[in-house]
Amino acid sequence: MGPPTVRQVYALAAALCEKVGEPFPDRRDDASVLIARIRREIGHPAPELPPRRGRRSRSTYHKT
Numbered sequence: 001m002g003p004p005t006v007r008q009v010y011a012l013a014a015a016l017c018e019k020v021g022e023p024f025p026d027r028r029d030d031a032s033v034l035i036a037r038i039r040r041e042i043g044h045p046a047p048e049l050p051p052r053r054g055r056r057s058r059s060t061y062h063k064t
Contacts, residue, residue: 032049
């Protein structure tokens with residue numbers, strides 16, 4: 001078995017939001033704010049997600 005799929009991760013995140021009474025974020029910035037707030041609340045040493053590095057653009061993946 002491999003790591004969870006993207007679909008599974010989204011389903012887990014939605015279920016956890018529902019469990020704690022938080023709306024599932026509609027936008028990336030809302031998701032970042034919610035993640036940072038929750039990570040601060042639980043005492044995470046780095047509440048802000050680090051910026052992504054080395055990601056290729058989508059056009060790189062879908063060459064025709």
